[in-house]
Amino acid sequence: MGQTAMQKILASHAGKKSVEPGEFILAKADLAMANDVTAPIAIKALEKHGITKLWNKERIAIVFSHFVPAKDIQSAAQAAFAREFAHKYDLPLFFDEGRGGVEHSLLPELGLVVPGEVVIGADSHSCTYGGLGLFSTGVGSTDLAAVMATGEIWLKVPETMRFNYRGTLDPWVTGKDLILYTIGQITFDGALYKNMEFTGPALKSLSMEARLTITNMVIEAGGKSGFIEADEVTEAYLKGRAKRPYTIVKSDPDAKFCASYDWDMTGMEPQVAQPNLPDKVTGVSKVSGAKVHSAFLGSCTNGRIEDLRIAASILKGRKVAKGIRFMVIPATQNIYRQALKEGLIDIFMEAEAIVSAATCGPCLGGHMGVLGPNEVCISSSNRNFPGRMGHRDSQVYLANPAVVTASAITGYVCHPEEVVGKKKVAA
Amino acid sequence: MIKGTAYKFGHNVDTDQIIPAKYLVTTDPKELAQHCMEIADADFPRKAKPGDILVAGRNFGCGSSREHAPISIKGMELGLVIAESFARIFFRNCINIGMPILECPEAAKDAESGDKLEVDLDKGIIKNVTKGKTYQAQSFPPFMQELIRAGGLMPFVKKRLAAQ
Ligand code: SF4
Numbered sequence: 001m002g003q004t005a006m007q008k009i010l011a012s013h014a015g016k017k018s019v020e021p022g023e024f025i026l027a028k029a030d031l032a033m034a035n036d037v038t039a040p041i042a043i044k045a046l047e048k049h050g051i052t053k054l055w056n057k058e059r060i061a062i063v064f065s066h067f068v069p070a071k072d073i074q075s076a077a078q079a080a081f082a083r084e085f086a087h088k089y090d091l092p093l094f095f096d097e098g099r100g101g102v103e104h105s106l107l108p109e110l111g112l113v114v115p116g117e118v119v120i121g122a123d124s125h126s127c128t129y130g131g132l133g134l135f136s137t138g139v140g141s142t143d144l145a146a147v148m149a150t151g152e153i154w155l156k157v158p159e160t161m162r163f164n165y166r167g168t169l170d171p172w173v174t175g176k177d178l179i180l181y182t183i184g185q186i187t188f189d190g191a192l193y194k195n196m197e198f199t200g201p202a203l204k205s206l207s208m209e210a211r212l213t214i215t216n217m218v219i220e221a222g223g224k225s226g227f228i229e230a231d232e233v234t235e236a237y238l239k240g241r242a243k244r245p246y247t248i249v250k251s252d253p254d255a256k257f258c259a260s261y262d263w264d265m266t267g268m269e270p271q272v273a274q275p276n277l278p279d280k281v282t283g284v285s286k287v288s289g290a291k292v293h294s295a296f297l298g299s300c301t302n303g304r305i306e307d308l309r310i311a312a313s314i315l316k317g318r319k320v321a322k323g324i325r326f327m328v329i330p331a332t333q334n335i336y337r338q339a340l341k342e343g344l345i346d347i348f349m350e351a352e353a354i355v356s357a358a359t360c361g362p363c364l365g366g367h368m369g370v371l372g373p374n375e376v377c378i379s380s381s382n383r384n385f386p387g388r389m390g391h392r393d394s395q396v397y398l399a400n401p402a403v404v405t406a407s408a409i410t411g412y413v414c415h416p417e418e419v420v421g422k423k424k425v426a427a
Numbered sequence: 428m429i430k431g432t433a434y435k436f437g438h439n440v441d442t443d444q445i446i447p448a449k450y451l452v453t454t455d456p457k458e459l460a461q462h463c464m465e466i467a468d469a470d471f472p473r474k475a476k477p478g479d480i481l482v483a484g485r486n487f488g489c490g491s492s493r494e495h496a497p498i499s500i501k502g503m504e505l506g507l508v509i510a511e512s513f514a515r516i517f518f519r520n521c522i523n524i525g526m527p528i529l530e531c532p533e534a535a536k537d538a539e540s541g542d543k544l545e546v547d548l549d550k551g552i553i554k555n556v557t558k559g560k561t562y563q564a565q566s567f568p569p570f571m572q573e574l575i576r577a578g579g580l581m582p583f584v585k586k587r588l589a590a591q
């Protein structure tokens with residue numbers, strides 16, 4: 001019987017010839033990651049149990065992302081606590097404020113996660129990295145403390161669901177729309193405990209960044225991990241970036257999948273998840289006209305340079321609608337600099353959008369544009385549960401960057417074509 | 428034996444509803460406990476007493492990986508959480524920090540807020556005294572039982588480190 005890529009990766013990291021779904025293993029991790037919110041609990045767990053020796057300081061990344069720059073006194077104190085730890089152990093992969101950005105955009109950008117690896121992150125969207133052909137999953141802080149101490153993680157080998165996307169994508173359809181559609185089909189817990197493998201010609205036509213958007217959101221279907229086999233697009237992305245040698249792992253033709261989906265995406269319009277669940281998905285035309293108060297372009301889902309370019313191409317020469325706030329937050333410091341160089345930031349500011357330093361910011365209702373009672377936001381991020389971006393009675397629509405930007409210009413949810421006409425404009 | 432009153436919640440209660448992000452600036456269990464479940468039910472932190480039982484539908488604890496969520500529940504000294512199903516990371520976090528949970532779709536579906544429950548954690552037996560019904564929850568796989576017996580993940584890790 002053939003093996004899925006995930007079985008192969010996990011077997012090789014557990015020192016076994018093969019593993020079966022459902023089996024419990026202790027796997028060796030290649031990288032452990034925590035952020036400013038999850039690191040403190042992990043550090044306290046280590047301290048409480050008197051563990052002072054770290055597994056491998058070269059492989060422990062701490063990325064400040066959520067409440068940076070500090071939003072209040074408590075978050076400043078919390079950051080100081082994690083910073084002190086990073087300095088004490090002299091962690092080379094400590095990314096302080098101004099030196100990194102949102103973790104799931106940063107680690108791929110710096111080539112710190114590569115195909116064939118096992119990456120464990122104390123943040124639920126750590127599943128993002130699987131877009132590069134590796135196993136990665138999100139865990140809590142205590143799990144991460146255990147990896148920091150031993151380099152090992154206990155895992156149940158997941159079953160794999162396979163998604164095959166065929167056809168030709170419409171000009172305004174991106175990775176975000178494929179994953180929103182998928183979540184809408186299988187629902188919020190359709191992939192609970194499972195690995196989601198994405199493939200097919202329509203998927204292969206997507207850039208590395210758009211692919212990372214897809215694996216970013218597997219958790220919104222309950223998934224444990226996402227996987228996209230590395231190909232020439234992946235290798236081109238890794239060139240000059242990859243910090244470690246890598247192995248490309250593929251599922252065997254006769255591998256066993258617990259479910260297989262095969263969809264023709266031709267003619268699908270951009271997708272929107274309506275309040276308050278990521279699986280309340282519909283085509284944008286069905287919700288077109290819904291009033292919004294603010295729009296947010298950013299986050300680990302869609303805060304990359306490609307996303308900013310699309311937004312700028314739509315915004316150029318236009319203005320954000322009166323009474324609407326449009327937050328634009330490049331996901332990393334490097335993306336911000338690139339956007340500056342390309343003149344994108346100027347376009348955003350000219351259009352009266354608000355541009356901020358790299359942070360998660362409003363994605364989790366932290367700061368930089370928190371929603372008030374009954375306010376409605378259209379966001380390029382990944383979650384719209386009640387209260388996610390602010391007040392419990394606020395509402396969030398999730399969409400791709402083009403839809404978010406067009407909606408910021410009109411003040412209601414709309415198709416980008418409503419703003420720029422039929423053809424997609426070049427950035 | 429855990430004896431307490433049930434507080435019932437719906438499907439997909441995510442960790443933002445268990446503990447909103449604005450409180451993630453602290454890791455103190457008592458402080459977090461004061462805001463536990465407040466998005467879903469603003470009075471919950473004051474109503475529920477130590478030993479009471481949180482009952483939920485499918486996919487409880489989905490969303491963010493924040494361990495602050497089970498810590499806030501533990502901080503309230505609730506007896507346990509019973510759900511139709513748990514989100515994966517939340518499930519792991521509970522096992523790792525020693526917060527008792529049981530997966531039992533029938534018991535979770537039947538229970539209503541205010542029901543008196545009695546739970547034998549070791550045997551996984553849930554008794555709804557109000558409704559006069561008894562249920563058997565799913566048992567943990569042997570590996571997890573080992574973790575639970577060790578008192579959570581960190582004691583287990585220390586044992587492994589000592590053995591190396
Ligand atoms: S951008 Fe949002 S989803 Fe991504 S890591 Fe930050 S808070 Fe989480």
